[in-house]
Each structure stands twice: as C-alpha cells, then as structure tokens.
Amino acid sequence: MRTSIATVCLSGTLEEKMHACARAGFDGIEIFEQDLLVSPQSPAQIRALAAELGLSLDLYQPFRDFEGVDEQQLADNLYRAEAKFMLMRELGMDLMLLCSNVATATLGDDGTAAAQLRLLGDLAARYGIRIAYEALAWGRFVNDFEHAWRIVELADHPNIGTCLDSFHILSRGWDPAGIEKIPAEKIFFVQLADAPQLSMDILSWSRHYRVFPGEGAWALDQFLGHLVRGGYAGPVSLEIFNDVFRQADEVRTAVDAMRSLIWLAERTSVHLQETDGPQARYPMELATLPQVPEPTGFNFAEVKAEDTGQLQTLLGQLGFTFQGRHRTKAVQLWTQGRARIIINEQQARNQEPAIAALGFDVADPVRAASRAVQLKAEPVPRQSQADEEVLQGVYAPDTTEVFFCQGTGDGTAAWTREFARPQDSSAAGTAGNTGLDLVTQVDHVNLAQPWQHFDESVLFYESTLALAPSPSTEVPSPVGLVRSQVMRTHDGAVRLALNIAPLVMEKPGPSSESAYPQHIAFACTDLVALARRAVAAGLEFLQIPANYYADLQARFRLDPALLATLQELNLLYDRDEHGEFLHFYTATVGSVFFEVVERRGGYNGYGAPNAPVRLAAQYLLAQRSRDGSAKIAGYARNR
Amino acid sequence: MRTSIATVCLSGTLEEKMHACARAGFDGIEIFEQDLLVSPQSPAQIRALAAELGLSLDLYQPFRDFEGVDEQQLADNLYRAEAKFMLMRELGMDLMLLCSNVATATLGDDGTAAAQLRLLGDLAARYGIRIAYEALAWGRFVNDFEHAWRIVELADHPNIGTCLDSFHILSRGWDPAGIEKIPAEKIFFVQLADAPQLSMDILSWSRHYRVFPGEGAWALDQFLGHLVRGGYAGPVSLEIFNDVFRQADEVRTAVDAMRSLIWLAERTSVHLQETDGPQARYPMELATLPQVPEPTGFNFAEVKAEDTGQLQTLLGQLGFTFQGRHRTKAVQLWTQGRARIIINEQQARNQEPAIAALGFDVADPVRAASRAVQLKAEPVPRQSQADEEVLQGVYAPDTTEVFFCQGTGDGTAAWTREFARPQDSSAAGTAGNTGLDLVTQVDHVNLAQPWQHFDESVLFYESTLALAPSPSTEVPSPVGLVRSQVMRTHDGAVRLALNIAPLVMEKPGPSSESAYPQHIAFACTDLVALARRAVAAGLEFLQIPANYYADLQARFRLDPALLATLQELNLLYDRDEHGEFLHFYTATVGSVFFEVVERRGGYNGYGAPNAPVRLAAQYLLAQRSRDGSAKIAGYARNR
Structure with a gap:
C-alpha cells in the first residue's frame, strides 16, 4: 500500500x-x-x-x-x-x-x-x-x-x-x-x-x-x-x-x-x-503486523521518585509487603496479591513521585514489542545485566513507559527473583501488613493525558495493546471539565483510564501547582476491612464531605449501618443495575495517589458519580498546601 | 430587576x-x-x-x-x-x-x-x-x-x-x-x-x-x-x-x-x-443606562515601550510627523492626517513595544465613561495636571485601556495642545515625511485576545462602545487556526478586529516567543505612492513570497503592470464585488506592527484571504530571529 x-x-x-x-x-x-x-x-x-x-x-x-x-x-x-x-x-x-x-x-x-x-x-x-x-x-x-x-x-x-x-x-x-x-x-x-x-x-x-x-x-x-x-x-x-x-x-x-x-x-x-476468504488476492498489497491477543493483566506499575519515604509509608499502610531491593539497581518491589509496585529511585533527581511505567501481561512479549515498534512506537532503552530478564518496552504518547511482560497462568513474574528480600522482614515499610493480602490485583490505572495528544493515545493503546475504548465521560471539577476515556480489555483484566485535564488558565488547583495527579487503583475483596486496617496503620485518607453522604442516602436509601461505616471511613459508594462499588482514595504524594476498590456483583464502572467529589477534595487540599499566592499557571506547562 | x-x-x-x-x-x-x-x-x-x-x-x-x-x-x-x-x-x-x-x-x-x-x-x-x-x-x-x-x-x-x-x-x-x-x-x-x-x-x-x-x-x-x-x-x-x-x-x-x-x-x-410605547408600565423595574451613540472614529492609539527608537523610525518612514513631547510626561505624539499615535515611555521598564490604549471619539465622554463603569468596567486611574484634559477610560478584558474622547466635527483633539513641538522640526523621527499626508486616519486596530475571554470581549465592546460584531472568520497559520472577530460601527468609522490566537502548545512561532503580535492599520489615499516613499525612507516591509503573486494572477487576471508593482513593493491585493483592497505590512517591533491599506470603491473587508500569507511570513521571521532552540512555549504564558 x-x-x-x-x-x-x-x-x-x-x-x-x-x-x-x-x-x-x-x-x-x-x-x-x-x-x-x-x-x-x-x-x-x-x-x-x-x-x-x-x-x-x-x-x-x-x-x-x-x-x-x-x-x-x-x-x-x-x-x-x-x-x-x-x-x-x-x-x-x-x-x-x-x-x-x-x-x-x-x-x-x-x-x-x-x-x-x-x-x-x-x-x-x-x-x-x-x-x-x-x-x-x-x-x-x-x-x-x-x-x-x-x-x-x-x-x-x-x-x-x-x-x-x-x-x-x-x-x-x-x-x-x-x-x-x-x-x-x-x-x-x-x-x-x-x-x-x-x-x-x-x-x-x-x-x-x-x-x-x-x-x-x-x-x-x-x-x-x-x-x-x-x-x-x-x-x-x-x-x-x-x-x-x-x-x-x-x-x-x-x-x-x-x-x-x-x-x-x-x-x-x-x-x-x-x-x-484467505485465498483472495488483490492488486493492492496490505502489509500485516505480528498479531497479538489482549493483555491478561497488569504485570506491574512503576512509580519514580527521588524521595520514596512517603510512598513506602502509604504502601505499607495499604497492606503491601516490601519484597526487597533490586540486586543491581536502586529499585524497590512492593507486592500484595498479584499487585506489584516498583519504586524506582534511579535518575529521579528532584523528581516528585509520578507514575513512570506500566507492565502488561502478554502472551509473547517479543512479538508484542515488535508489533509496537512496527507501529512506530519508540522503544525504551533499558539497561540490564547479563543474567536479568530483558523487558521490552515502548513510550506511550504521554511518555509513560509501556512494558510487555510474560504473562503466566498463576500470575507470577520471573523478574521478581532479581529482588532480594530484606534480612529483617520487620524493616521499615512493612508496617500495616498483618500478613493477610486483601488486595488481589491492580484494578485500573488512571493516567493524565496532554489534551493535544488524546486521539494519538487512544490509537496507540488500541493498536499496540489491543485495548478497546469505552464511551467517554466528562467530570466537573472546580477548575473545569475533565474528560475521561477508559481503554480496556473485553474481560476487564486491564483497564486504563485516560484523563484529559482542562487546560487551566486562571484557576490555581491540583493541575496547576504540580502535575495533574494520576493514580493506581487496587482491587480488594473486603474494602471495609482493608480501610479499618489502614486507619489503624495511620493512613491519610482523602476526606469526603458530610454533604456527600446525605445525598447518598437520599439517592440509594442505604442501610443506616452501611452509611455510617462509609462516612466513618471516608468510603465512597456507587450502584448500578449489575452491582455495587465501594472505594476510597489516599492523599496524594507528588503527583500520585492510590485508590482501593471493591466490586460487588457485576458492577463494571469506576464510580464516575463520585469523581467530582474526589476532584473537589483534591482541589481544596492543593489550595491549602499553597502559600495563598494565586499563581496563573496551567497543567500544560507542567508536562 | x-x-x-x-x-x-x-x-x-x-x-x-x-x-x-x-x-x-x-x-x-x-x-x-x-x-x-x-x-x-x-x-x-x-x-x-x-x-x-x-x-x-x-x-x-x-x-x-x-x-x-x-x-x-x-x-x-x-x-x-x-x-x-x-x-x-x-x-x-x-x-x-x-x-x-x-x-x-x-x-x-x-x-x-x-x-x-x-x-x-x-x-x-x-x-x-x-x-x-x-x-x-x-x-x-x-x-x-x-x-x-x-x-x-x-x-x-x-x-x-x-x-x-x-x-x-x-x-x-x-x-x-x-x-x-x-x-x-x-x-x-x-x-x-x-x-x-x-x-x-x-x-x-x-x-x-x-x-x-x-x-x-x-x-x-x-x-x-x-x-x-x-x-x-x-x-x-x-x-x-x-x-x-x-x-x-x-x-x-x-x-x-x-x-x-x-x-x-x-x-x-x-x-x-x-x-x-413609552407610557407602558410593568411590575418589573428595568434599570437603564446612559445611552450613547456609536463612536465616530479613533481618537488615538497608544503604544507603550521602554525603547522607542525603532517605533519612531517606523512611523517616520510611514510619513508620520513628530508633534513633540508632552509638557509633563514622557510621552510623544506622532500624527498623519487624523491618525494619532502616542508613544508612551512611562512605566515601561523592560517593556517591548505593545499596544496599550485606544482612544475613541464619542459625543459625550463623561456619559460614555459613566455607562461603561455602570457596566462593571474597571476605570483606568489616570493622573493629570490641573490644566490638562482629563481622559476617561476603562480597561478592556484584555487589559487594553479604552478611552472615551471628545469627538469633533473637524477631527481635531484638544489634548494635542499639551504636546510641545520640537524646536528643530528636522529632528530625528521626521525622516520620510515630505509634508504630504497620504494617511488619512486609523482604518482598524487588531488586538489579540486571550481565548478564554473572547465572549467577554465581544460583550464588552458591544455594551460599552456600541460596536456590533461582524461574522467571524478563521485564518490558518503555521501554528494553528486564528479566529478573527471584527467589532465595528455601522459606518465603518471604527473597526476593531479581535484575534484569538491558537493556544500554541508545541510549535514555536510568533505567538510563543513574544506576545502574539497586534497591529494598527492606517487608511491611505494612494498606497503605491506611500509605499514608494517608505521604500525610499528605508522602511522594512514584510516580505511576500513570489508564489502568492502567481496565485493572485491566476485568480484575478490582473493588469501585468499592477501585478509587477504589487510584487515589487510587497503589496497584497484583494477584490470583492464592491471594490478593491491594497495593503502592506511593516516588520514587527516588539509585539506591534503596522499595516497601511487603501480601499478602492466599496470594499468593506480586511483582506482576509491574505492573512495566512502574513501569518506565515511572520512565523518565518520569528523562527529566524530565534537562536534555533525549539522551546515549548505558549501564547497564554505571555499574557
């Protein structure tokens, strides 16, 4: 052609x-x-x-x-x-x-x-x-x-x-x-x-x-x-x-x-x-690419930061286990269930914590990477030692590194062997983990996209990773409408929410003082238990206003005990014809925060009606953390 | 109400x-x-x-x-x-x-x-x-x-x-x-x-x-x-x-x-x-404002700059006469026909030349200013000596100062008496003026608007100055589409073009290195004569590509002599069913350039088909004036 x-x-x-x-x-x-x-x-x-x-x-x-x-x-x-x-x-x-x-x-x-x-x-x-x-x-x-x-x-x-x-x-x-x-x-x-x-x-x-x-x-x-x-x-x-x-x-x-x-x-x-039929021939030649099936899950998510202390504390409070440091690199591994978080301290000078890379479980990493490169994606240069697993990756349009990892039937990952367990397992960072993994896996990851590359991002994830776009939604925030586009596999094993922040011109807010926050959401089996454990461990939850709970009650006529629990623990709630959704957000560290979600029944969404509550709460926090100077700054300038 | x-x-x-x-x-x-x-x-x-x-x-x-x-x-x-x-x-x-x-x-x-x-x-x-x-x-x-x-x-x-x-x-x-x-x-x-x-x-x-x-x-x-x-x-x-x-x-x-x-x-x-009918009464009370008729012309345009040398040279080359300095302020007056340009050096430290104020001829300045203030426009604090004319002004949404000046039948302005003519009338700045005023008046002024205040600007000029919006147009430039909205009086005595520049994210261009350029266009009776005089005076014209003239010929089958003159002098041309339009642009100084136009017959436009040629030429100039570093910068950041 x-x-x-x-x-x-x-x-x-x-x-x-x-x-x-x-x-x-x-x-x-x-x-x-x-x-x-x-x-x-x-x-x-x-x-x-x-x-x-x-x-x-x-x-x-x-x-x-x-x-x-x-x-x-x-x-x-x-x-x-x-x-x-x-x-x-x-x-x-x-x-x-x-x-x-x-x-x-x-x-x-x-x-x-x-x-x-x-x-x-x-x-x-x-x-x-x-x-x-x-x-x-x-x-x-x-x-x-x-x-x-x-x-x-x-x-x-x-x-x-x-x-x-x-x-x-x-x-x-x-x-x-x-x-x-x-x-x-x-x-x-x-x-x-x-x-x-x-x-x-x-x-x-x-x-x-x-x-x-x-x-x-x-x-x-x-x-x-x-x-x-x-x-x-x-x-x-x-x-x-x-x-x-x-x-x-x-x-x-x-x-x-x-x-x-x-x-x-x-x-x-x-x-x-x-x-x-496969035998048909035509005058025009149509080159094809290596075919790849959908990814079967998130292999890991990587957060990059110079100062990793707050991140470690947060993960510990959420029940993650510190699995040690990499043999040769300044990189930590934290896990819970099949959820793996890498904290990368390399080349992170002056960098506030930010999501830097995502690993996806695929059937054939070499084939998948080859396909992506043939689709003009730029490969990530990755240095590795002779005995280490070589991860194949490319840059997404927003510069997030996307790695193609070997999916396994039992959800394990061979590269984790490169991490040495700490000598003393009661070391800092394991606080809060009582040994019971309530988190099962990464539920979804939410990445902020520069508005001028939104269409490019959708095509990138669809063509290289075989993710399909869901209908997009718009969420009001105090600084403008946020457009949210979910890209996902048919079975929901991989869900990526691409958020396009308003191009803030005049309002100071979460998107102006630091990069627009992104997050990793973990699926868990018992949100209330996990939240209580996190409270005991001192986790800083995003505070949800009382007005929200009054409205929740008006809309859903919830059991008063459940409502009281939700409000006590700053949990959010949604319901549709398929099931229920409970979730909470942590405070933001750098430009990253975490969410934990519990899906009950066949609930298939992301609590979209609650997103404005989150955005407003984050706006208020960011406002308070500023010195009162209303700078004219914009999201785009921070990219 | x-x-x-x-x-x-x-x-x-x-x-x-x-x-x-x-x-x-x-x-x-x-x-x-x-x-x-x-x-x-x-x-x-x-x-x-x-x-x-x-x-x-x-x-x-x-x-x-x-x-x-x-x-x-x-x-x-x-x-x-x-x-x-x-x-x-x-x-x-x-x-x-x-x-x-x-x-x-x-x-x-x-x-x-x-x-x-x-x-x-x-x-x-x-x-x-x-x-x-x-x-x-x-x-x-x-x-x-x-x-x-x-x-x-x-x-x-x-x-x-x-x-x-x-x-x-x-x-x-x-x-x-x-x-x-x-x-x-x-x-x-x-x-x-x-x-x-x-x-x-x-x-x-x-x-x-x-x-x-x-x-x-x-x-x-x-x-x-x-x-x-x-x-x-x-x-x-x-x-x-x-x-x-x-x-x-x-x-x-x-x-x-x-x-x-x-x-x-x-x-x-x-x-x-x-x-x-005027006798009708209703339960709802509708407060009214002082009524004002349309302005009858531009009284002056003011350019602010720390270093005014290049501006003076440009105005001189265009045939303007230096009318002297203000008695008490660091302000110069230049005139040609009824066109008056004030060069303001006050409080202009580190400021590149930029359009700072516009004066409009109105029937009753006090009434017009009172109306604007009742319409919530913010008054401009203007210091003046006891014996000086007090100009009433308000800030437009883009911070341009808008002054309401006393219109006169003969197009004169009383405040010009406050400027003292130089002792030696052959002083610097009068070069090029052979004494014949070919410029008759300001034809239109083109102001860049921040995109997020465009609607506000239209209402501002309509409500305070009784200007009416013309249908808007869009002009392609190398860095994106520029939306242009003319606000004008019915007789065309006042024409204001509001340009909304693309919100440049990635392309360096005229709008990213300096503020998006704005301009003042002068009407003249003989553009070719004025251009020849300006060439002789050493004026730097914006260079128009040869390809443009080939297309002009294809479209209009112009007289070859006219075409040769246009091309020789870097003049642009347009024609509609009412008449013809000839114009040229000067080089840009700071964020200001000038245009001179000749309207033949009933031509009522602004040469919109030529605007892309202008924008591309300015883009190339700005590119050359940079040191080759392709900075990621945006128009908005320069406001």
Whole structure:
C-alpha cells in the first residue's frame, strides 16, 4: 500500500511538513495549495526537496468551483486552471484534485458538467496532467460520490477520473459498497479521514474534527476493503483537517498519521480475509503486523521518585509487603496479591513521585514489542545485566513507559527473583501488613493525558495493546471539565483510564501547582476491612464531605449501618443495575495517589458519580498546601 | 430587576463562587446541588455565608426524574424529595427546580404527571417549599414549556409552578410569545442563557456552549420582554454551562455575567418602549443606562515601550510627523492626517513595544465613561495636571485601556495642545515625511485576545462602545487556526478586529516567543505612492513570497503592470464585488506592527484571504530571529 498525506494535516511551514512526512516514512504527499502560496520556496525548490527526501508529490489540491458555470465563468476558470497546470509542471506534478462546485455553479445538469470537464481534460492533457474530480459533501449540485462518478463517466476523457474521500462519503451516510462498481483505473486518488460521531453541520465537522483512521467512529477497514476489492492499487492518502493537529508538533502528528495507516492496512487485511476468504488476492498489497491477543493483566506499575519515604509509608499502610531491593539497581518491589509496585529511585533527581511505567501481561512479549515498534512506537532503552530478564518496552504518547511482560497462568513474574528480600522482614515499610493480602490485583490505572495528544493515545493503546475504548465521560471539577476515556480489555483484566485535564488558565488547583495527579487503583475483596486496617496503620485518607453522604442516602436509601461505616471511613459508594462499588482514595504524594476498590456483583464502572467529589477534595487540599499566592499557571506547562 | 446566577456558571469551590457573585453585585444565587455535595461546608455554614454576603439563596437545583413513573418509583422519588426538602430547610431555602423526566418516566399522560406533581406539592408544602417545574428540551415526554405549563395548570397546587429557561425554549425553536399567556404568579423562576447558533445535538449544545446574554445569537431582549409584559417580577437568573467559564477566574466570570444582565435589562427596556410605547408600565423595574451613540472614529492609539527608537523610525518612514513631547510626561505624539499615535515611555521598564490604549471619539465622554463603569468596567486611574484634559477610560478584558474622547466635527483633539513641538522640526523621527499626508486616519486596530475571554470581549465592546460584531472568520497559520472577530460601527468609522490566537502548545512561532503580535492599520489615499516613499525612507516591509503573486494572477487576471508593482513593493491585493483592497505590512517591533491599506470603491473587508500569507511570513521571521532552540512555549504564558 502506497502511503500519502496532505500537507494541511500538519503544523509548520511546507518545508517542516515535508521533513516530518519523510521522517514518519510516508511514500508521498499531497501539496495543499495554501501551504505553497505562503512559502518563500519556489516550486523548483520544493520539487528538489521532495526528491532529496524521497517523497513523491502525489496530488496538487484543491482546485475549486470549476464546472456547471456559464461561458464567461468557464473561460475564467480555464485561465485559472492553466496557470495552475504551469505551476504543477514546475513542481513536476501530474495529478490535480478538483472539488465539486460549491460557489459558482448555476447549471445543474450532468451533461454541462461533463462537457466542461472534458474541456478541462483537453487542457490538462497538454500539460500531461490528470484531474481527480471529487464530490464534496456540501457541493452545490454534486455531493454524492456516485454522482461525481456518473459525470466522470459521461465526460469519458482519459485525463478525467474521480477522487474518493471517506469523509465526504461516510458523513452523508452514503453506502461505500458502490465504490466497487467504479472501474479501478478511473479512481485516480483516495483520501481517508475518520471522524468522531458528531451531530453538527457537515462543513464544521469536516473542517475541524477529522481525525486519523482508528481515532474516530467509522469502519474504515470496510471502506478501504471496497477499494481493494474493486482493484484500486494507487496511493492511500490522509486528508485531516483538525484544529489540534494544526497546533501540535508536526513530527509527532506525522508519526501518529503513519501509525493509523499501518494499523488500517492490517485491519483491512483481516476484514478482507474474513469476508473473501484467505485465498483472495488483490492488486493492492496490505502489509500485516505480528498479531497479538489482549493483555491478561497488569504485570506491574512503576512509580519514580527521588524521595520514596512517603510512598513506602502509604504502601505499607495499604497492606503491601516490601519484597526487597533490586540486586543491581536502586529499585524497590512492593507486592500484595498479584499487585506489584516498583519504586524506582534511579535518575529521579528532584523528581516528585509520578507514575513512570506500566507492565502488561502478554502472551509473547517479543512479538508484542515488535508489533509496537512496527507501529512506530519508540522503544525504551533499558539497561540490564547479563543474567536479568530483558523487558521490552515502548513510550506511550504521554511518555509513560509501556512494558510487555510474560504473562503466566498463576500470575507470577520471573523478574521478581532479581529482588532480594530484606534480612529483617520487620524493616521499615512493612508496617500495616498483618500478613493477610486483601488486595488481589491492580484494578485500573488512571493516567493524565496532554489534551493535544488524546486521539494519538487512544490509537496507540488500541493498536499496540489491543485495548478497546469505552464511551467517554466528562467530570466537573472546580477548575473545569475533565474528560475521561477508559481503554480496556473485553474481560476487564486491564483497564486504563485516560484523563484529559482542562487546560487551566486562571484557576490555581491540583493541575496547576504540580502535575495533574494520576493514580493506581487496587482491587480488594473486603474494602471495609482493608480501610479499618489502614486507619489503624495511620493512613491519610482523602476526606469526603458530610454533604456527600446525605445525598447518598437520599439517592440509594442505604442501610443506616452501611452509611455510617462509609462516612466513618471516608468510603465512597456507587450502584448500578449489575452491582455495587465501594472505594476510597489516599492523599496524594507528588503527583500520585492510590485508590482501593471493591466490586460487588457485576458492577463494571469506576464510580464516575463520585469523581467530582474526589476532584473537589483534591482541589481544596492543593489550595491549602499553597502559600495563598494565586499563581496563573496551567497543567500544560507542567508536562 | 432582581438578579441571580447559578453556581454552576463559575469555577472554584462553592465558597469561592459565592464570594465572586457577591463582589459582582448579584442579588441572589441558585445553588447547584453538585457544588454543595462536594463542599466541606455544612448547609448551615452556607446559609450563614450567604447572609453575611447579602446573597439570597433563590433556587435549589436540579431535582430530576420525578414524574410519570410507576408506584414503586414514585415512592422512591418522594423519599428522595423529602431528603432534599430537609436539606433545603437547613439552607433556609424555599424554591426547588424540578426538571422534566429524562430517564425514568414510563407514563406519558399529563394526568399522571399532574397527579404526581400534586403529591410532591403536598409534601413540599409541609416544608414551606415551592416547586418550579421546567421542561428540558430533551425531556422524555415533556420538552416544551407550554406542555410543562399545562401539567402545572392541571396539578393546580399552590406549591407547584413553572420555571422558564430560555435555552430550553429557544434551542427547540418554540415561540416565546406563549410565555405571556402563563399567569405571572405561576412562573416561579426564570433562567436565561444565550448560545451561539450551532447545529449540533441540543444536549451537547446546552452542556458546553451556553454563553451569557449578548454573547450568543438569540434575541433575549424579546424573550425577557414577554416575561415583563406578562407581569413577571421575580428573579432573572443565569444558568450557563460553558467549558471555558468553568476554567476561568470566577470573579471575572461573575462580573461578565452581571454585565450581561445589566445590558439585557437596558435592551429589554428599549425593546418594550419600541413595541408598547413609552407610557407602558410593568411590575418589573428595568434599570437603564446612559445611552450613547456609536463612536465616530479613533481618537488615538497608544503604544507603550521602554525603547522607542525603532517605533519612531517606523512611523517616520510611514510619513508620520513628530508633534513633540508632552509638557509633563514622557510621552510623544506622532500624527498623519487624523491618525494619532502616542508613544508612551512611562512605566515601561523592560517593556517591548505593545499596544496599550485606544482612544475613541464619542459625543459625550463623561456619559460614555459613566455607562461603561455602570457596566462593571474597571476605570483606568489616570493622573493629570490641573490644566490638562482629563481622559476617561476603562480597561478592556484584555487589559487594553479604552478611552472615551471628545469627538469633533473637524477631527481635531484638544489634548494635542499639551504636546510641545520640537524646536528643530528636522529632528530625528521626521525622516520620510515630505509634508504630504497620504494617511488619512486609523482604518482598524487588531488586538489579540486571550481565548478564554473572547465572549467577554465581544460583550464588552458591544455594551460599552456600541460596536456590533461582524461574522467571524478563521485564518490558518503555521501554528494553528486564528479566529478573527471584527467589532465595528455601522459606518465603518471604527473597526476593531479581535484575534484569538491558537493556544500554541508545541510549535514555536510568533505567538510563543513574544506576545502574539497586534497591529494598527492606517487608511491611505494612494498606497503605491506611500509605499514608494517608505521604500525610499528605508522602511522594512514584510516580505511576500513570489508564489502568492502567481496565485493572485491566476485568480484575478490582473493588469501585468499592477501585478509587477504589487510584487515589487510587497503589496497584497484583494477584490470583492464592491471594490478593491491594497495593503502592506511593516516588520514587527516588539509585539506591534503596522499595516497601511487603501480601499478602492466599496470594499468593506480586511483582506482576509491574505492573512495566512502574513501569518506565515511572520512565523518565518520569528523562527529566524530565534537562536534555533525549539522551546515549548505558549501564547497564554505571555499574557
């Protein structure tokens, strides 16, 4: 599959965009006219740069408002087209995108449009240029790809073909199956865009909210499947108008884009095998990746810190056991049930405690890591001694290190042998652990995401770890709405909540003075018992206001004894049609806190109605810990 | 008119919100339940704080999903209601909002709903509480205010009335005239929200995009007019769910909110006088402000800087005349035609040149300033000597100082007498001025706005200066889309372009290294002559790429001689059905640059198609002026 991308997807100058596309591994690019117009580089310089970078210049776009016009306008339009053909000759380009007329068309009959396209084809032929005619979803007379194709068919000119853009087809709800009826050689170009399912006017949706394949709601594997089955073998290009990508680093965005196409090629290949059988062959080659099943659990979570004292105390109070230090590294291991927490003191100078890495149990770590790297994830350089287990890892978009660990039937991990138990097991840090493990495993991990890389994060976890996105929610906090997106396995063994904090401008709060807090939630079998033990061990709980309990009672008519226990222990409660959820939060250390949860029955959520209570309590704590100066600071600045 | 506001409009804790509402001058507040639940303050403490701040607690909200349910659910709902009534008693509150059932209603007939409301009314009466029943636009069975009123009428209970919310009525396109048919004493509460005209699902529109009256697209003066004419005299409250307000400083937002109500009261009063005649009287009193006509021009623009050398050179090269220094202050005056630029060196230590103040010609400066202050604008403290003209000014939301100056028929300004002409008129700074004033006046001024105060800015300029918003546009730049909103007088004598820069996160650019550049555009009668004179004087023009001119030719088929002149002088060109527009930009000094424009015929725009060319050129310049370090910095950080 030849890959291409429109320069309008990226930020920066045309030169910067081209360098980014080359670095991400694209075969070619579409030159978006605006990017050329504002560039001081001459067409010849752009042509030379493309050659130097190994990028083909696939499509010049857009040419607008040509067909369906009166004679005078037609003459003007042909004049305008010829000027662009001369420019394309300087660029060494031979394919131009023509969008269906939005503004100047007055004649709606196909015969006129086809006749005018034929004239354009004649002119283009003189310059060795071909025209790809595309139906915009909001075209004046032509807004349906099958209609555009009928006009191309009617024009019947070797230099006139069609361009198919998934946005213009799927946003209108047209059935893409019709693509297979168009002769492949008349499909001159293909552009793919995904989009979230928004109910808004199509033009705004298109201009601001497009995302890369896999980051939206559309089945683009099926869409591309129709093209492949129909025999299309030309470039598959991305044309994504997105307000956020326009502001983000262009190299990152280009890598994200490339990942989306690699992933889509695989998905399309799988889709075609499922529908057409494994023997089917097509002109387009779809490279596939090493297949990996879902992870089966969290292997470990790593917190990095210079000063680990408070963390050790917290874990001890929660009932964790100190399993010792690593043989060669300044790293501690704490466990309870199958939950393993690594405290990493290496290269942590001046670092407040923060979640640095997550390990996932997978069937085949080498294969999983190889897949991730083929998906353009950056490998984590990890030094290890000769006799140590080598952990394979990559960086997630928020720089969290993601490790692929060997899953085992009994939930053990071989690497834990590298940790030496302390001589004196009553050493500091084991306080609170009476020997009974109430925590069974990590229930979920909540990571803060920079808002401008949210879509990238979703695709990253879906493509590399086979996690699926749940419907997202929004939680009010005193400093703004927090968007929460859970990525999980089907069985819930791995649940990752990605929180996008509001971009705080003016309100001081938890997200402004320190990094936005993240947390690790542990599953336990008896929350009340664990909480009582933690109280006895001196754990600092996040304090829950009395008003919350009054409302809880009004909503759920709880047994008064249970309500009293909840309030006494600062426990939170939720209930749905499947079961009950009890949980509590610890105080925050650095940018990390812990949660302990008990799921009763089939409760499958995360206590979302309680999240505002937590955020408000953390806001108040952060406020109190400040010296009263209301600094203007933002979450983003702390990343 | 009694003013009120829902606590959900503001950021912060409940206490912070209440303090902000009191400071902004609201009479009362609606307690949004969530704000109370997450607060550590007891109901009694909240009640005491409200009393201390002089705020009435007008409405407890929301109570949801009560009516149209089966017997079991009804019992649960009454239990839940009674718990809230007890809470309200602690708060000393007597009015609760009931939203039409969204989730649990199974019985859609009005009789059932009315009967169940009657039961609720009986229960409420025992606590001295009244219920205001409101139709949500997305209610299961009840989503129309007239339907909600029919049920209230059917319930026929003294403790059951209705609540009217402009959002739920206008978003569905219901005709608000029906409000006048509802007996005023049965309208227990009124909530107002404005909204931009978006075509999206109503729930998302409501939850994220509401704005204060005057900041959206709706005729809320007519809406409130129906209430006033119908005899309503209760509180007029604001309930605005807005993602940006949730993040912004609550004191600012509260002031913005109060301004919107003051302005709305005036507009409603004017509207009623126009429709019902000046003699009409109503139970609700609508305070009015001193009326002011549109400004008739820019009186001056002030640039502040520590080092004024480059500014002086630029103005001289543009043909401005140095009119001398102020008698007592470190301030210079430069003029050309009716354009006056003040260069202020006072209190400018370490300050790069930036636009600091704008003076507007108005009919009655004292009246205009009084109006602005009554609209909660903060006055600028201005020191002046005994014999000097006292300028009345207020701060705009972006901290630009806005002065109300005495307009004159001949375009002169009395305060210029305070500037002493230099002894030697050939002194530095007059270079380039050959004595012929080609500039006639300030054409427009372009101010960068912090994105989180954009709505506030629009209302500020509309309410205090009688400027009207034009349709907004979006301009692509290498670091993201720039939104541009022109505020202007009907005759175009005053035009102010508010630019909202992208919140740059990762791309270094003009907006990250220094403050986002702003500019002053001068109108002239002969741009080519002025440009040639400026070239001769050594002016540094913003360089326009050759690719731009090739495209210009393709689009407009310009006379080759004109095209050559444009390209030679770095002039930009635009044309519409009314006329032509020629303009150029200077290099940027600090965060200021200048533009000179020539309007030919009836051209009424600002050369928007050329703005991307300007932004890209400025981006490249800023890039070159940096030392190559790609810092992660943002526009917001520089405010």
